[in-house]
Amino acid sequence: SNPNPAEGTLGYFKEARDMDKKWYKSWHLWAMMNFNAAQPEKLKSLKDEFKVVNERIKELQGVPLDLDDEDEEDLDDDEDDIDSDDEVSEGGHDSSIIRLPDPSANGDSGPEEPVNGIIPLPREPKNELENEELQQLLRTKEKLYNDIAYKYSLITAAVEGFIESITLSLDTNLLQDILRLLTLWFTHGSNKDVNYVLKSGVMRIPIKTWMQVIPQLIARIDMHDRSVRDLIHQVLNDVGREHPQALIYPLSVAERSSDGNRGDYAGKLLDLMREHTPQVVQEGIMFSNELIRIAISWNEQWHEALEKASSKWFQEKNAKRNVRDS
Numbered sequence: 001s002n003p004n005p006a007e008g009t010l011g012y013f014k015e016a017r018d019m020d021k022k023w024y025k026s027w028h029l030w031a032m033m034n035f036n037a038a039q040p041e042k043l044k045s046l047k048d049e050f051k052v053v054n055e056r057i058k059e060l061q062g063v064p065l066d067l068d069d070e071d072e073e074d075l076d077d078d079e080d081d082i083d084s085d086d087e088v089s090e091g092g093h094d095s096s097i098i099r100l101p102d103p104s105a106n107g108d109s110g111p112e113e114p115v116n117g118i119i120p121l122p123r124e125p126k127n128e129l130e131n132e133e134l135q136q137l138l139r140t141k142e143k144l145y146n147d148i149a150y151k152y153s154l155i156t157a158a159v160e161g162f163i164e165s166i167t168l169s170l171d172t173n174l175l176q177d178i179l180r181l182l183t184l185w186f187t188h189g190s191n192k193d194v195n196y197v198l199k200s201g202v203m204r205i206p207i208k209t210w211m212q213v214i215p216q217l218i219a220r221i222d223m224h225d226r227s228v229r230d231l232i233h234q235v236l237n238d239v240g241r242e243h244p245q246a247l248i249y250p251l252s253v254a255e256r257s258s259d260g261n262r263g264d265y266a267g268k269l270l271d272l273m274r275e276h277t278p279q280v281v282q283e284g285i286m287f288s289n290e291l292i293r294i295a296i297s298w299n300e301q302w303h304e305a306l307e308k309a310s311s312k313w314f315q316e317k318n319a320k321r322n323v324r325d326s
Contacts, residue, residue: 010037017161024168028177031161035180039152040188046151048298050144053137060134156193159184166209178213186220191227198231207242210235218250221269224261233269240273247273248284 010033017030166174185202188194210217217236219236223229240247247269254266274281 009033021164022168024165024170024174027161027164027168028174031158031165031177031180034154034158034161035184038151038158040151040155040184043148043151046144046148050141053141053144057137057141060130060137081259121125150247151189152191152193154182155188155191156197159194159197160201161203163197167201167206175212177207179216182213182216183229186223186228189231190225195227195231198320202231202235203238207239210239211243211246214239214246214250218247218254218266221254221265222260231266236269237272240269241276244273244277244280245284248281248286249288252285252288 013026013030013033017026020026022287028145159181162184165177166181169177184194185198189198214236217232220232221229221236223232236247251266251270251273255270257263257266270281270285
């Protein structure tokens with residue numbers, strides 16, 4: 001059965017969209033319907049449930065948890081088997097589901113630990129109760145997998161719809177569509193199908209559209225997933241070519257960040273801008289530095305230096321750094 005009761009309604013919106021594919025409103029409504037039907041905020045709970053069920057299956061089958069296949073790899077980081085490049089087919093079939101052993105096969109449960117690097121085969125359930133529980137868990141796992149795959153198909157359709165709506169809207173301000181697109185991009189852009197639609201569609205969106213959401217883009221320049229991060233950098237680089245003045249100040253501020261790789265990525269984007277507009281970048285950074293310099297009084301700088309120096313002693317008991325920083 002279909003996991004989403006809105007499928008019939010989605011079909012009507014799809015027909016309306018196909019009747020006039022040059023009208024941004026039909027794409028907007030199609031995207032909104034898919035966005036609401038997908039309920040992307042519930043994906044994490046489904047993945048967590050999938051992980052619990054999968055671990056119990058392995059426990060019943062005697063498969064060591066640290067020797068599992070790709071079922072639960074990085075579930076919390078949105079890079080699990082649902083997001084991998086070879087797990088989800090169009091039909092949503094889970095090729096990685098561990099099936100019950102053939103009852104007619106030899107009853108030997110096999111080794112419990114790897115022998116010569118070979119992962120042990122799943123053992124047969126110890127009793128009828130375990131067998132019933134295992135079969136129920138296998139059905140639950142397959143249903144969860146298909147539910148997650150179906151939600152991703154709706155998210156992919158929503159991303160496509162928002163991209164087309166924004167591209168076709170011309171002078172119409174669809175800020176809410178842009179923000180919803182960014183939400184799906186940042187949250188689910190690591191999924192292979194979502195990422196494919198993003199890569200093929202984001203570059204068609206007019207550069208001026210991104211001017212409205214530059215703070216949101218720069219806030220994500222250090223995203224963990226490389227495919228998402230690279231696409232963000234590509235969009236910012238394109239914006240910098242046409243409107244360098246819009247990026248210089250926020251990037252120069254981000255370059256000073258001590259939060260992970262954020263400063264490094266901002267510096268690389270500024271270096272790319274220097275290749276085509278070196279004078280604008282130089283003058284913009286100088287202006288930014290001077291604004292920051294005059295905005296902080298000598299008293300504030302002195303107080304900050306004392307705070308930093310004292311922390312070296314009270315927190316780290318480091319007298320040398322305390323004297324040096326003061």
